[in-house]
Amino acid sequence: MLYKTIFQVIMFVVEGFMIFYYGQSLFKTKKNSITIALWTSVIYLSFLLVHLNANGLINTIYLLLINFLLLFYLFDCKLKNAIFHSFILSFLMIITEFISVSVTSILFKVDFNTYTNDPNMYILNVAFSKMIYFLLCLLMTRVFNRSKGQFGSASRFWILIIVPISSLAALTVLFNAALNMNFSEAYKIASSISAALLIISNIVLFFIYERSIRDAAELLELKAAEQKAETDKTYFEILEKNNDNLKIFTHDIKNHLLHISNLAQNEEVTDYITDLCGTVTNFGNYAMSKNKTLDIIINKYLLLCESKKIHIYFDTKTANLAFIESPDLTALLNNLLDNAVEAAELSSEKEILVKLFTKNNSMQVIKIVNSCNTEPNAKNNNLLTIKTDKNLHGLGLKSVKKIVNKYNGSFEWKYKKDDNLFEICIIF
DSSP states (O other), rough: OOHHHHHHHHHHHHHHHHHHHHHHHHHSSSOHHHHHHHHHHHHHHHHHHHHHHHHHHHHHHHHHHHHHHHHHBBBBBOOOHHHHHHHHHHHHHHHHHHHHHHHHHHHTOOHHHHHHOOOOHHHHHHHHHHHHEEEEEEEHHHHHHTTTTTOOOHHHHHTTHHHHHHHHHHHHHHHHHHHSSSSOOHHHHHHHHHHHHHHHHHHHHHHHHHHHHHHHHHHHHHHHHHHHHHHHHHHHHHHHHHHHHHHHHHHHHHHHHHHHHHHOOOOHHHHHHHHHHHHHHHHOOOOOOOOHHHHHHHHHHHHHHHHHOOOOEEEEEOOOOOSOOOOHHHHHHHHHHHHHHHHHHHEEEEEEEEEEEETTTTTEEEEEEEEEESSSOOOEEOOOSSSSSSTTTTTHHHHHOOOHHHHOEEEEEETTTTTTEEEEEEEE
C-alpha cells in the first residue's frame, strides 16, 4: 500500500539520521551538517532500494559498507574506528529487528506472516525495532564517550533516556490496540504517522541535547581563554609597573654610586664603584626593541628561562610589530613562548631562538625555534594538546590562530626530527 511505502522511505531516512547522530556524538565532522544530512539521506535511500530487491546477505554487506563510508568520509574517523563502529551499528540494527519480531510475537502471540501481510502490523513492528535501535545507539555513544573521558552531563542524559523508553511503551500499547481492534484505513494511516513522528521527535530531542553539550563546551573554552587573557593582561601591567620602578631605582642607585665615587679619595674604591655602575646599568637595561610591550615580554622570558636553566636568544633588531594591539601581541607571544619553554625544559638541549624581523620591507615575521625531544601530537596538520583535560588545555594555539587570522597572517609549523627542533613561523 502507498502509506506503507511512504513509511518505509521515512524510516530509512530516519535510520540515516540515527547514524548521523551516532557519528557526531563520537567524532568531529569533516563536512557541514547540511552536507552530512543530505549524503546520509541519499545513501540510506539507496539502501532501501537494495533492501527491496536483494537477499539478507547482500543487505547485510551493503549495510556494513554504507555505515563504513558514512563514518569514514563524513566524520573525522580513522579507518580502524570506522570499520569497528560500522560493525557495531550493523549488528545493532540486525539484532533489534530480531528482538522486535521475537518480543512482539511472544507478547501478542503473532506469527511472522502477520507482519508481512498486514501493513499496519509491519509499520508498527518497524517503528518498534527502530526505537529499540535508537535507544541502543544512545547507550553505545554514552559507553564510548565515557571511555574517552567525555562525560557530558550524566544526570541530564539519564533523565532524557526516559523519553525513548516511554516511546517504546507507547508503541507497545499502539501495537496491542492495532492487534485487538479493527482500525479503519484512516486510523491505520494516523497510527503510522504517529509512530514515525514519535521516532523523529526522539531523534530531534537528542540532536538538541548534543548541540547543547557542544555549545556548553565552546562556552567553557571561550571563558577559559578570556580568563587567561585577563590574567596575562594583569600580569603584564604589574610587570610593566615593576620594570618602570626598576629603571627609576637603577637610575637613582647609579647616581648615588657616582656621587660616592666623586667623594672617595681611594683609587681602588673608585674603580670598584665604576665597575658596579656598569653592572647596575646592564641590570636595568632589558630594552631590546622599540616596542614597549615586546620589551616587557622579552624581560619576562629572559628571567623565566634563566630560572629554568634554558638558553633563550632574542633577535628583534628589525622587528616592527606596532600594528598589533598590545593585548593581542601579549597573548600571541605569551602563548607561543609558554609552549616553547615547556618543550625546551623537557629537552636535552634546552634552547630557544626567537627571531622577529622585517622581510622584503613589507612582511613581518615571527619565528620561534625550540629544542624538543618529542614529536608533537598533530592531526591533519593541526597541533593537538597532549594534556589530559582537553577542555581546559590546547587553548593557547587556538588563541594564536585567532590573532593571526585577525591580522590576515599565516601560521606554519614543522618538526625537524633529526635535529629535535620544533619551529613555528608566523608571517603578517
